[in-house]
Amino acid sequence: MTVTGIEAISFYTPQTYVSLDALAERHGIDPAKFSRGIGQEKIALPGPDEDIVTMAAEAVMPIIERVGSQGIDTVLFATETGIDQSKAAAIYVQRLVQLSPNCRCVELKQACYSATAALQLACSYVARKPDRKVLVIASDIARYDRDSSGEATQGAGAIAMLVSAQPKVQEVGAISGLFTEDIMDFWRPNHRRTPIFDGKASTLRYLNALVEAWKDYQANGGLPYDAFDRFCYHVPFSRMGEKANSHLAKANKMPNAMEKVQPGLVYNRQVGNCYTASLYLAMLSQLENSDEDLTGSTIGLFSYGSGASGEFFDTKVMPGYRDHLFAEAHKRLIEDRIAVSYEDYVTLWDGMDLTQGAPDTARGRFRLDRIEDDKRIYVDRNA
Numbered sequence: 429m430t431v432t433g434i435e436a437i438s439f440y441t442p443q444t445y446v447s448l449d450a451l452a453e454r455h456g457i458d459p460a461k462f463s464r465g466i467g468q469e470k471i472a473l474p475g476p477d478e479d480i481v482t483m484a485a486e487a488v489m490p491i492i493e494r495v496g497s498q499g500i501d502t503v504l505f506a507t508e509t510g511i512d513q514s515k516a517a518a519i520y521v522q523r524l525v526q527l528s529p530n531c532r533c534v535e536l537k538q539a540c541y542s543a544t545a546a547l548q549l550a551c552s553y554v555a556r557k558p559d560r561k562v563l564v565i566a567s568d569i570a571r572y573d574r575d576s577s578g579e580a581t582q583g584a585g586a587i588a589m590l591v592s593a594q595p596k597v598q599e600v601g602a603i604s605g606l607f608t609e610d611i612m613d614f615w616r617p618n619h620r621r622t623p624i625f626d627g628k629a630s631t632l633r634y635l636n637a638l639v640e641a642w643k644d645y646q647a648n649g650g651l652p653y654d655a656f657d658r659f660c661y662h663v664p665f666s667r668m669g670e671k672a673n674s675h676l677a678k679a680n681k682m683p684n685a686m687e688k689v690q691p692g693l694v695y696n697r698q699v700g701n702c703y704t705a706s707l708y709l710a711m712l713s714q715l716e717n718s719d720e721d722l723t724g725s726t727i728g729l730f731s732y733g734s735g736a737s738g739e740f741f742d743t744k745v746m747p748g749y750r751d752h753l754f755a756e757a758h759k760r761l762i763e764d765r766i767a768v769s770y771e772d773y774v775t776l777w778d779g780m781d782l783t784q785g786a787p788d789t790a791r792g793r794f795r796l797d798r799i800e801d802d803k804r805i806y807v808d809r810n811a
């Protein structure tokens with residue numbers, strides 16, 4: 429069988445953030461509730477000229493600059509922050525990063541889960557056509573009503589993965605465990621900017637889906653629990669990743685090994701929930717924040733999307749993977765950010781009319797310049 433998986437992986441998050449200490453102070457909450465109780469420090473905030481397309485293009489560009497775009501004939505864009513009911517966000521990215529027009533571009537949706545569907549579809553495709561490559565993009569802005577229990581778990585970011593039959597970073601295993609149940613734990617009707625959710629119930633449905641997907645993975649001939657060196661989970665907030673890790677250990681009657689999950693939470697604590705991208709940000713965080721060389725390690729991934737779908741699968745870290753990461757650039761992206769006051773956060777959260785043009789605030793190469801006749805006009809500063 430053809431080995432398939434991730435040849436390159438890159439991340440982007442906006443330059444601005446609001447600290448959870450500022451949020452806690454404003455709401456008269458003990459800051460430890462956020463830093464320890466939910467395990468988050470910062471909420472990444474996109475500027476008015478940034479959205480899922482600009483973040484995605486920023487995440488893709490380092491891959492294209494290093495590896496080139498030869499062989500890429502498919503872009504799968506996973507998001508739940510869609511900007512259009514009809515046109516796929518992937519098409520804007522295809523033009524901005526100058527991919528061949530002989531390319532299929534689509535958008536996928538199932539809450540935070542759809543990037544995993546995209547990754548699996550991409551692996552199946554390149555197994556059939558090993559000379560082709562697929563760009564899998566996960567880009568989202570997690571926005572909850574202000575003063576709601578979800579407010580502290582907001583965030584924004586994009587992950588781009590080049591999927592091919594030459595996986596230089598991680599091989600994706602062929603066995604998956606799947607679970608779907610029709611529930612209303614978190615959803616966003618078309619007319620709403622923010623989701624409706626039952627926060628506490630959603631955490632329980634997430635844990636249930638984890639165990640059910642794990643059971644299916646076992647039934648399909650998956651690896652035993654003790655074969656896993658690391659685990660990465662969907663991370664709506666980092667304590668959820670820790671809870672998932674202890675829940676899975678308990679379900680297997682094994683001791684809870686926090687060191688198997690911790691390096692994978694470093695980036696997420698600083699960025700917040702970025703929905704489809706969160707699991708892959710956790711995976712990237714494992715690769716880039718683990719002190720030891722993970723070559724040959726088996727990493728278990730659990731993807732969850734409210735509504736709800738879950739999938740558990742295994743990956744293996746390839747020899748020399750560190751040479752194919754962008755670890756220093758990612759660390760700089762997270763460190764070189766600007767804190768905004770609570771008042772400025774509220775202004776950004778409210779958004780603005782972009783018909784007369786967006787203020788130039790994005791740190792990246794790509795900007796949403798304006799919205800004209802309901803058309804989103806993106807610009808490339810280098811063009």
Ligand code: HMG
Binds near residue numbers: 628
């Ligand atoms: P809450 O009501 O803000 O918090 O809701 P809480 O009162 O439950 O406290 C949270 C934790 O902080 C508790 O610990 C407290 O004890 C602790 P736990 O019992 O959980 O171990 N705590 C403190 N710790 C230290 N010092 C203190 C202190 N005070 C309290 N002073 C909730 C939390 C997660 C419900 C909320 O953040 C929320 O509604 N989030 C949005 C929904 C969500 O993230 N759900 C996660 C599962 S569903 C999912 O992941 C899918 C999703 O990504 C969407 C998609 O798929 O598209 C959301």
